[in-house]
Amino acid sequence: MKTGFDQEADKKDPKGCLIYETHKNLKVIAIDVGGTEIKAAVFTGPKQGEVFRVKTLRAEGSKGITARVMKLVADLVALEPEAKAIGIALAGQINEETGVAEASENLYWDNVPFRDMIKAATGLPVGLGHDVRAGGLAEQTLGGLKGVENGLFLAIGTGIAGAMLIQGKLNSHKFGGEIGHLNVGSDRSCACGSSGCLETVATGPSIAQRYFEKSGIQVAGAAEVFEFSKSGDALAGQVWGDAVRSLSLALTSYISVLAPEVIVIGGGVSKAGEGLMGPLRANLESQLVWQKMPLIKASSLGDLATCIGASILAQNAYAAAKG
Ligand SMILES: [Zn+2]
Incomplete structure (x- = not known):
């Protein structure tokens, strides 16, 4: 890679x-x-x-x-x-x-x-x-951020938030790390009161909701949408693709500002494994210009x-x- x-x-x-x-x-x-x-x-x-x-x-x-x-x-x-x-x-x-x-x-x-x-x-x-x-502290102690100076642990589940490791120290500000509320230009209002936030496109519930709106099929969560997309369901593929593109857009902003060496992805949506990491890397590689590409990996500590x-x-x- x-x-x-x-x-x-x-x-x-x-x-x-x-x-x-x-x-x-x-x-x-x-x-x-x-x-x-x-x-x-x-x-x-x-x-x-x-x-x-x-x-x-x-x-x-x-x-x-x-x-x-x-x-x-x-x-x-x-x-x-x-x-x-x-x-x-x-x-x-x-x-x-x-x-x-x-x-x-x-x-x-x-x-x-x-x-x-x-x-x-x-x-x-x-x-x-x-x-x-x-x-993030667990990742820094014994997971994917071990020994890393600048990194990010991004949890994608019912919400999206990050533990920001900056120059060896985890940021502990109570309003810090709200990456789920970076504006990725979606046309939706967010539960936070703003609109266009990453959380409106890439959380488990928003992936399920967007698929329901396109297909009329109720699903329990992002895992099903991912499975459908793998078996050739074009609408599921679109919804999953939108989620990945939005994540990559938000991460491009993060990378431009804080230059993480490693990004560890956790939370329920990360259970898609390489089905998420692969397209995310590909999107980031096409979006990053002068920025250095960080290592992108799924959390090994799971839930x-x-x-x-x-x-x-x-x-x-x-x-x-x-x-
Ligand atoms: Zn928001």
Whole structure:
């Protein structure tokens, strides 16, 4: 593959792994609160135990989801009394400094002070972060961004957001990384209140919706549209092609501004694997002129990237509490 960067990055020392080397046997609890599912697991150092999954039940609203998360925390602490810290990663507008889930289009957070609540309920140190940034932290520690100086972890699922790795540091601004709201010139209004956003063309639900509008066929998600396109359905091919072109347009802007060496793609839509990566690379190669082509790859951590990231947040919180 043509790429302008040195691809030796993977062989360099992964900075993030230090925490695992220091706390190889440390037991922590990790929780990932996403738009459709809450995942939780006990980790011993980098070793992940059984993953528990419960539905988020968005209809319950902020109060109901919060109660569900707190119950899960209590259950896991009872299950693993030796746990020394808790890490929690949440979707939405998450203030990592104050530990508050401020707002969310999908989970309706109403300034929930999760860090203080979990600390008060368990007496344990708590690491809290945004779900996609936690995924980026996992990629930086043991995934595709290991040893990379400038990179991007882009999660494409019910929404699109990125964890931006800039000069070795993950950007933690609560309004940063909203790549899904870059204008790609679509003719649609976006849930954010603007119009033309990437999310109106390339998320799982928008791919399914656009296919339904063209074909009259209801599908559960992007995976079906992708399968149809592979078997020669021209309308599915059009919708999938539009999604890929829009992604490549948004990424061209990102590449022009921040010059990532590597872009790791995660989230549900990335399960198309080379069916997404291949055409995305081809589109980018035709759009990039003076910019260097980054390495484009699917996440190797799958849908556990955020949960792994939460375990690292827990380890960091433990280390910080120990001083
Ligand atoms: Zn938008």
